[in-house]
Amino acid sequence: MSGRDLLIAGARVLTFGPEPRDLDSADILIEEGRITRIERGIEAPPGTPRLDAAGHLAIPGLINAHFHSPGNLQKGALPGYPLEVFMLREVPPLASAVPQGRLAYARTMIGAMEMLKTGVTSVMDDAFHVPAATVEGIDAIAQAYADIGMRARIAIDQPNIAEYDKHPYLKDMLPPAIVAEMDAAPRQSDGELLELYAHLIERWDGAGQGRIGAALSCSAIQRVTPSYLQALAELSQKRDLPFNIHILETRTQAAFGEAVLGRSLVKEAKARGVLTPRTVVVHAIWVDDDDIAILSDAGVTVAHNPVCNLRLGSGVAPFRAWREAGIDVCLGTDEAIADDSVNLWGAMKMAGLIHTLADADWSRWPSAQEILGVMYEGGARALGAVGGIGWLSPGARGDVALIDLDTEAFTPLNDVQRQLVFGETGSSVRHVVVDGAIVVRDGRLTRIDEKAMRAEVRALAAAASADSAAAEAAAMRLEPHYAEMVRRAFVRPNRMRRRLDP
Ligand SMILES: [Zn+2]
Structure with a gap:
């Protein structure tokens, strides 16, 4: 035996x-x-x-196809914020202290415990590292999934350009002193990050008798150097690895495409050659008909995170339009800081309900069968495990x-x-x-x-509370500028209707 x-x-x-x-x-x-x-x-x-x-x-076993374990300790921590203001707390751009490995291990564990006990057996963990990815942090995350007995694909979600360049308008709005601070904040080179990927793949891809696997992530194309994006695309092809890319989650990101690139971020992603059947496009809310056709032609899987999308006021994704275009869709909780639980059942229920608002014709509302099918088939596809998981x-x-x-x-x-x-x-x-x-x-x-693990998580979170207070103070300093940026994006005309704003 x-x-x-x-x-x-x-x-x-x-x-x-x-x-x-x-x-x-x-x-x-x-x-x-x-x-x-x-x-x-x-x-x-x-x-x-x-x-x-x-x-x-x-x-x-259920498949949570989009998740970030590093948010696990911040469930219930934040009031309502739009993504760009929220990210000041989620991934503080001026943070400098690297968390120790045990914190990353326990933090991963508390989310894995919640998933496994609610029947989620597979996860795509698009794990970010603040301020810098380390071998210790990567190993801690993978070890937690290996120890608890879960199936996980783990990516390194690490932006590597200056913070002000990730957003529209921001650089011109920031005081020079903050621009200088952002310039001085730690950033990892393409080479450093690719070395960490080499470690992740070498040490963990196929570990735990095949339960643990590597995946790739650029976070979003506007958050990394073009050369790093290219290198990840090549690595995805060479190693046949899923490639996670957040695209058009918010109206501010739609404004980034128009104001900075002169085209949508989906068109930009296509032009950069990063949309393939291995690509998991996360969110895709502010996509128009052209974008949807591009995503369909490329054969990507779209990760739908309806609870997170409402928690951050991002909008309602065009679920029926995706599906009618033949796009494969998977479901995710996104992260505990933007859901406050790691409960895929909540995401399924929300996916089953929210799209009734988009269509008076109730024959086009998602059925329970459709939601379960999306979660299982799309999830298996996103994790590169069609035929292996998502069915008995x-x-x-x-x-x-x-x-x-x-x-x-x-x-x-x-x-x-x-x-x-x-x-x-x-x-x-x-x-x-x-x-x-x-x-x-x-x-x-x-x-x-x-019980011991929950006690340890409480103790580690309490010990890190001074860091959290410092991060909040830094966020408060930056917030007025980010709030102004989001307001500017919102007054910019946009034909797409993804929210109920009058
Ligand atoms: Zn995400």
């Missing part, structure tokens, strides 16, 4: 995938981490561990969430998929299996001492 063999016995099984099946009662046999059979009355090889799942629903089928990884049907959310049981999307919060998830290993049993994590 490898520790990755398991018989899940007697569950109702929703398989999802290209030929979805709903089986009243079936067994799932997992051998060496992969599903080998799904049928009634399986005689497992002697010694195979057995998980009695009568009264439970087995579904594929022989050959797929043994990643299974077992949901207790004897709970209020499923009583009475009218329509299981609708109740999953609109009624469940993650609280009915009882057992979670990743690669054939039980990582949550009876609602408890099996590989870590969760």
Whole structure:
């Protein structure tokens, strides 16, 4: 026995995938981490561990396709801000102290705990590092996912140009003293960052028996040097790695395209050759019909984060227009500082609800099946794992969430998929299996001492509170200029309707 063999016995099984099946009662046999059979009355090889799942629903482990673990400690920390003002607290541009590895480890862990206990078995962690990425920080993040037993793709989301050049209007509005401070803030060279990627790939891609993988990120094309963007695009092609790029999340970014580049950021991304089927375009809210056609032609996957988009007032994404253009869509929570939880069920429910506002024709509203399909199929695609995750089928990884049907959310049981999307919060998830290993049993994590970890997170967060206070003071100093920039972007005419402003 490898520790990755398991018989899940007697569950109702929703398989999802290209030929979805709903089986009243079936067994799932997992051998060496992969599903080998799904049928009634399986005689497992002697010694195979057995998980009695009568009264439970087995579904594929959920996939959180867009997430930033470094925001995990700031849940509930901020009032409502638009993205550009929010980022002064999320990624303080003048910060100088590099956090120690244990903080990064515990910080990653608290988000992974919440995901795993609510049935999320796979995540794309687009991890940023303030002020600078380090081997220690990267290793701490990857080690946390390896230890807890989750499946994760990890990127290094590290801008490397001067802060004032990432935004429209800002440089001309800032006092010279602040421009000088921004010039002096730490910035990593293309070479340094590519060396860190070499480490990430060498040390972690394929680690944890294949559960841990590398991904790439430029954060956004307007936040990095053109040469670094190019190098990442080449690396993505050479190593066949997903490439995360935030594009047109806000109206201020739309203004950046028009005022600075003379074309939309999607057109700019196309011209720079970074839109491919490996690209995960994050947000894509302020995209027009031309942009949508470009994204569709390029075969990218768009990561939709509806809770984050509302938390930051970014707007409502053109979900139906994306889908009608044939774009693959995946779902994410984005980060705990812009959602206040790491709960993909909330993102699914929001995705199922918010797009009713865009269309009076209710036949075009997202159905529960569509939302689940997007989350599983789009998520598998975003993580470069089509066929491996997001469905239950022989050959797929043994990643299974077992949901207790004897709970209020499923009583009475009218329509299981609708109740999953609109009624469940993650609280009915009882057992979670990743690669054939039980990582949550009876609602408890099996590989870590969760009580001790929560205590450690509290202690580390308290110890870092002086840094947080200093970061807030720095943010307050910059905020009036950023607020003015956002106001300027908002008064600039824009034909797209992504908010309810009169
Ligand atoms: Zn993001």
